[in-house]
């Protein structure tokens with residue numbers, strides 16, 4: 118089945134009389150013993166439906182987590198004491214903060230790299246035990262050469278993770294390039310409606326799946342049942358939403374490129390995320406407050422368009438320009454999006 122069909126059909130109950138179309142929300146902390154489920158921290162039929170669907174889209178076996186960062190922590194927890202983790206310097210701030218925290222406690226040795234500098238990344242892989250990729254990066258929009266880095270990492274005996282939150286499996290399936298683990302903040306495009314926090318890891322390896330499931334059982338970083346149900350409901354329309362957001366983004370990128378006051382438009386050609394660089398942080402602040410339709414808010418990947426100046430966060434890398442605005446393009450009419458954005462860029466004081 119092709120992705121658009123998988124998104125709609127994977128993880129459904131069987132086509133039999135009286136079966137519901139959708140796996141119901143199973144509210145259960147425990148199950149009658151003697152079967153496979155046993156206890157609510159180990160498994161839940163609603164999670165399983167979500168995991169089946171996202172696993173089908175990414176081409177591997179999926180485990181759902183309570184948030185994207187819970188999934189990040191679970192993977193970093195597998196790194197041995199003192200071992201080296203290579204990661205993009207412009208990874209999601211929470212990922213960089215977890216690496217910093219682990220370094221401070223002398224748990225792991227992070228090496229932050231410019232992910233677009235292939236030679237430097239390959240050199241850094243040499244004695245690594247984990248190579249972390251995020252592509253495109255949030256919010257720098259840098260793209261990594263996933264197949265080349267994966268080959269170098271595997272030669273060094275390191276595992277490779279790709280945070281696929283921005284591209285989604287609709288645009289990029291890293292497991293097909295030999296990547297070991299794919300991570301999602303399912304909070305973003307996967308759920309798609311700004312009403313759920315959830316994470317997921319997908320792997321093609323039964324062994325890694327078992328290890329990660331063991332960690333999830335042990336630490337309890339599990340999603341709520343209702344969240345899993347909402348995330349699956351969102352996932353059903355993922356290809357449609359990504360297609361529309363991308364079409365809107367491509368048109369906005371074209372129009373933004375014609376404005377002299379937009380110094381830089383960072384867009385990798387695919388997807389619904391755009392970063393633009395304005396002359397100063399002050400100017401970006403004015404613009405983010407001057408929109409009416411675009412919502413000034415953090416997070417991304419919802420049906421509604423949002424924007425924010427990333428350096429308003431203390432944790433954002435100092436190498437991200439002060440005047441960088443990250444735009445998460447939604448599925449509204451592109452003319453309404455453009456009119457609102459253009460008037461904000463023209464606003465007095467901006």
Ligand SMILES: *Cc1c(COP(=O)(O)O)cnc(C)c1O
Pocket residue numbers: 184185186187209211251255280282283301302303304305314315316
């Ligand atoms: C938001 C985000 C995360 C963290 O996910 P949460 O669900 O907020 O915990 C990780 N990676 C990327 C790229 C993100 O955008």
